[in-house]
Amino acid sequence: MARILPEPTPETRHFWEGCRDGELRLQRCTDCKTTYFPPRAFCPSCASRQVEVYAASGRGVLWSYVINHRPRPDMGTEPYAIAVVKLDEGPTMMTNIVGCPQTPEALVLDMPVKVRFEKQTDDISLPLFEPAKS
């Protein structure tokens, strides 16, 4: 069963194109300098339309998660973590943590993580995260 995938909109296309091209692209306000997520055409902090897209570090820490023991059919048959990472640039982002067991012992809050793009189709790669050395 094919994984449920996002359908980009004009306001989010730069993000998904970035993922396809191996770059985690965030937006920041050129007036108040706030970095924000999810994408939109203006700054949610000060409402300025003067915003820019930039390549973020792709690094952050594991902020919170649950381990889903009733997998969605397109996600396989084993329990998996539905996680939120806090990016070094500030925003939080939902994701999955890959490259480690899906257990409370392996998934320790505040551990450093880095992005790993996993190709799903020619257009869509998902920004997943894996444990990183601090």
Place this chain on the structure above:
Amino acid sequence: MKQNSVAVVGAAETTKMGKIPDVSVIGLHADAALNAMADAGLKPSDIDGVATAGISPVELAHYLGIKPTYADGTSVGGCSFMLHVRHAAAAINAGLAKTILITHGESGRSRVGAGGFGRAPSSLMGQFEMPYGVTSPPTMFTVPVLRYMKTYGVTEEDLANVAVVQREWAALNPRASFKDPITVNDVLNSPMIAWPFRMLMCCLVTDGGGALILTSADRAKDFPQKPVYILGTGESVETPLVSQMYDFTSSTAFKISGKKAFEEAGITHADVDHLMIYDAFAHLPLYGLEDLGFCKPGEAKDFIRERNTAIGGKLPLNTNGGGLSYMHSGMYGMYALQESVRQMRGTAAAQVKDAKISIAHGVGGMFAASGTIVFTNEK
């Protein structure tokens, strides 16, 4: 809103609750509405305002043959009914309508005439949460909780204890779905749903509904039931994505809604005799107690463990057994309101003696929205 200017004069749940395979969603709305009208001694032609969520107020009005001058379709999840009460109070004061019916009905378990739970893949949730394997609320509403637990040293036992204490209340309610006593160990040994959440930390999935009828306080004294006045109200909305909450250890919407309701009511926490906090999952009473200001951040777990919210405690909480044990059709806020009204009428199964002020606090979506209603039986 103006204190005590509007009252609840009709309140009822569906005739049956739990598993109702022979009634559709709109049928549950209508059953609750007819019961509430009977409670108030009214007919559909006496109603000039309608509000509902889940279905459209258009469907509701036409199904019941009501031709209203006021319709509210605010739909922000399970606390929508708190917002409907708030808006109805304002509308009655502004002269938009005189007698407003608010209904809920949901075939949560049997799914008769019910829609699906999907999200468009181009929506924010479709793009930024669905791809990571979220399913139903147990895998979304719970996502912030590990951060809360780490911040305040909250344990799995603390979460389990919320369910244990509420089951004690449920045992006093003949209509509660689950009445048998449970222990912390029972909760911690129940099937894993989404770690750290076990089945008994998650709400029921049942069928049912409820309805309220509001009118001006001046008219309320002419109705058959003891009027329950609206003393204060609050509402707020926060985020459609749980991953984008402003703070994973606190609901901003709870704080804004609660503060506004206390201000409107002109009361302090010590004035509150009875409290309902929408408990779709075991962490919600903890967040609610703290964000409403009954406890300092991180102290709700101790407050519950010390039995302040239990039978005989100083702040009886979720006295119907809550979404964890009483019933939960999907949008539970209506049942929290119903229990507050029963407590203020003095007709609750687990009646709090001499209770004069009751608060019903609701959550919508996954920490998406909030509504708070302060009721009193004194004018």
